[in-house]
Amino acid sequence: MNDHPTPEDLLGPVDFLVIEFPDGKPSGAGFESVLELSRNDTIRVLDIEFVRHDEQGDLVVLDAAELGSDDRLADLAGAGSGLLDDEDLHTLASLVDASSSAAVVVYENSWTARLAADLEAGGARLAAVGAVDVDDLDAAVGD
Template identity: 45%
Template sequence: MSVDEFSEMGPVDYLVLEFPGNRMTGEGLPLLLDLVERRVIRVLDLSFVRKDEDGTVTALKVADLDGDGELDLAVFEGASSGLLGEDDLQEAASVLEPGNSAGILVYENLWAAPLAAALRRSGARMVANGRIPAEDLLASLDALEAGTAGSDS
């Protein structure tokens, strides 16, 4: 990827999703495909690992992971930008409980690409970013509501 191509990219994020007991149902796959088809995101890398009970980590093929014979994730087979290396897979597996699997997804936020490119051209640079976990947001809203409800009395 050239510097010019990078300057037009949106922010890149990653997710490590743990599947207890190696159960990957594929329920989220249609939603992921929808995001890709609508050009909200672009999948740069998609990898899977399994952590055995003895702690051994095995990379899994992106294909029919649930064994039902359907296409499933084969649509992403070969989705590799080279951003994820063996050390990244090992690091992702380090947070897994033994007997579980994980999907590691690296994606570009295409929806934000025009804004990000314009900001880079103007000399702006990101100095911090983060994500608020849904549980924290819900707890804050509950606390706010409890405080508001108490002041109405």
Template identity: 45%
Template structure:
């Protein structure tokens, strides 16, 4: 199995357009990731949180998330939804995604067969990367 990651993506003003969904489907279709859980929540102006049903996000008459309907591994629990909602601003919606990096599984297995051990891993936030690149460019 590959590494498991999660994302919580906030949409201010509860305006989800569904624009990223075809790209998410493409990642799944190409075997890059496997979606384990996908849920949506809304945080109202008063701070109350509720789940959102899979709907027609872009208004074209088709369910944008029908391909992901019922996707649930059980990893994402109520406490996780509440924690994610705590990070949201009032009057927003969010998508919460847990996914496996399928691409990494064969690579990791090959490293283990060769005697390799993972001793560290992490993620560099894009904003930090952009800042570092801009700083390096400014010194040149």
């Protein structure tokens, strides 16, 4: 009997991306990378939502299947899980220009769960996970 957790027992760090489409028309450009990372089990996509604000400023959630003929977007249809509620989506959509639309991608860094399981099986443990502040990173790397 194995007393150590498996990667399926653990959840890696969860992050999100807000991808802005300045012309208001979502395209599938770049989403091949998201799909490839998911197929390779590097990440697990937990939610993808496409949003925009209408003329009155109200949130509109767009269906990926209805975004046009781009097959890369059609592959994302049904990926929305409801993890993000309307308040979350409104807040994240407000980060982009009012005339833009956006994709919000919530994903688990599943590779970290595999690492943690392997470490625990070897007698170690992952003690902390964190993010480096972008401003601090820019300052450290310099221009």
